[in-house]
Amino acid sequence: MTNAMPPWDGNVAKARRLQTELAAQVRLVDDYPPLKHVAGVDVGFEESGAVTRAAAVLIDAQTMAPVAEVVARQATRMPYIPGLLSFRELPALLQALSELPQVPDLVFVDGHGVAHPRRLGIAAHLGVISGLPTIGVGKSILVGVHEEVGPHRGDRQPLEYKGEVIGCVLRSKDRIRPLIVSPGHRVSMATAPELVLAFGRKYRLPEPTRLADRLASQRGTVRR
Template structure:
């Protein structure tokens, strides 16, 4: 197991392999990835849900668990979460054509959020969909569905801030691998239904949260 200092060095090295050019073919199946934890963080629980594109009909879903082996360190969450995510990907019947990750792509202090890290390790086109800002600055985004504004780290564009629904907090979209800055938000918009989050991530979140929800319901029923 690597320590945080070595993990940062790995990020600096791997970020050079990230491609921000559109490099994917026809999209037939896309995946959503979300990660949760059990037993106070001792167990990592990774959900990968595959949907048809563009119908967003469920094709396959995998839930993988493994002991958590890396501490919680801001900016290094992929080292904590990816081992279980990779376990889930190994159990898929086939790899998807593109992956939406709950987290950052290149909008990261060292350019390697979980979507970029997963993309480099698997070779898959990936997009990061963050619910909050990790780094960068941006102008105000209009309160209209589909409105966006660039996200910058210094002079470098690292993503965009996207209003997925009117009246809700915006999302922070950044390419992970093999997807361009322009295409990433467009695909996120195509993956939206009537909710704030794109459907592949919503589906993965439901699966990742299901055990916790079931335990909470059981506790409530016992009162």
């Protein structure tokens, strides 16, 4: 792991400069290893936002069955600022990831990869500082425009920003609102959507993110 997360000092301009530096380290090439285990990570909040709750789920790439689950809690350090999401959620996410019994071969992150103003969404940021292959799976667009996407699972359209393709809008399920998929690190622009389709089928979200999402938001658990 290269850098750790710098403490939040309220300096937005400085944070943006750091993103630009780290974005230069992103590698959009498929050099991830054979997939034995993949992980899904997501963040939720407790105590009206005072506590950040990060969840990591390790999944067997063959059976798609969960092998391990981890929940890490940390005091929330900064507010949500569009474009700077990783500075708020990465600390807890890194802790949860480090507590998994096995290092995953690929990580699905809830949020964007390079589909970001400075090409460093939370998935790309996590990839660069952990060195792990990552893919960003978002539910809505931060930046970029695209043409209408076909109605069936697998249909897609490139997401463009300032004349460049930064990701793809992918229909993961017939007639269901498409996902915004973009590579984070060590995965190519073309492979990212294929992996999302490969790890999902009956739900809108791919299994790794769906399970992490449930864990992070307290849902799949006892709640009344």
